[in-house]
Amino acid sequence: MGLSACIITFNEADRIADCIASLSFCDDIVVVDSHSTDATVEIARSLGARVLLRPFDGFRSQKQFAIEQAAHDWVLCLDADERVDDALRAAIEAERARGFAGAAGYRFARLSEYFGRFLRHGNAYPDRVLRLFDRRRGGWRGTREVHEAASVDGEVRVLRGDLIHYPYRSLEQQLLKTQRYARMMAEHDFARGKRATLGKLIVSPAWRFWRGYLLRGGFLDGWHGLVYAYVRANYVRQKTIMLWLLQNGQKP
Incomplete structure (x- = not known):
């Protein structure tokens, strides 16, 4: 085969x-x-x-x-x-x-x-x-x-x-990459009619962090797990903010 x-x-x-x-x-x-x-x-x-x-x-x-x-x-x-x-x-x-x-x-x-x-x-x-x-x-x-x-x-x-x-060469590269992905996802969601809310802006990043870091045991990976969970939560925050801007007629 x-x-x-x-x-x-x-x-x-x-x-x-x-x-x-x-x-x-x-x-x-x-x-x-x-x-x-x-x-x-x-x-x-x-x-x-x-x-x-x-x-x-x-x-x-x-x-x-x-x-x-x-x-x-x-x-x-x-x-x-x-x-x-x-x-x-x-x-x-x-x-x-x-x-x-x-x-x-x-x-x-x-x-x-x-x-x-x-x-x-x-x-x-x-x-x-x-x-x-x-x-x-x-x-x-x-x-x-x-x-x-x-x-x-x-x-x-x-x-x-x-x-x-081996996803990231440096923390700076990860932050730039996640920001780019957040913009692309926000634009995709906006085109599909999805909208951000104040509740999602507050709750979604926090849930992403605690779900990964506590419920799924991210803390077992030491400080690496803490930084990873925080950066991933920040990605959710960025995506939601950019979607909020788009639905209010602003460019991310």
Whole structure:
């Protein structure tokens, strides 16, 4: 059973090699690059990936384009800051040996590194994602271009092992990234008719923090868990404020 790996990139020269190396068991590796200005394209090609250049018009659209270019119908989708660990690789290969019988797709846990420590509690883990699927029965569907998620028609199973995630190069980069995502989500929600309220502005960020930090045990990750929970709560606050501005005729 052929298997294609699909990756989207933009200026990932420092991370793309490790990502591709973890996908050496795949038969085909497709990289869709948004015209990087660093050595991302050259590194990917040197490692045997097929690189296609495409202007960025949204995370969902870019990923859907990538799976459409794959040589095989079964696709494994990663971001450049992710790697397949040994246990997950073994689980994928075992399912492939059985022809992915009876399943339309597979979920697995994503384990995120956060400033020197892997977060194993709170809202950060297990964070199961659907990334291995039959493109004939699904894909990156819908209209939301941020916090995009794949979906399939059929049974979805869970695999053991982790998708190792290195999401942030620095706290500054995380704050800039979450602010960008907050704006994109606010614009998406506004276009769908969703509206912010004073209650949501006050309650939603607090609930996000306490749910992750206390109810889901984020405090067990030490100060890393505290900072992570606080920044994620602030993302909810930013998104709600930007939605409030949009519905009152202001630009975020």
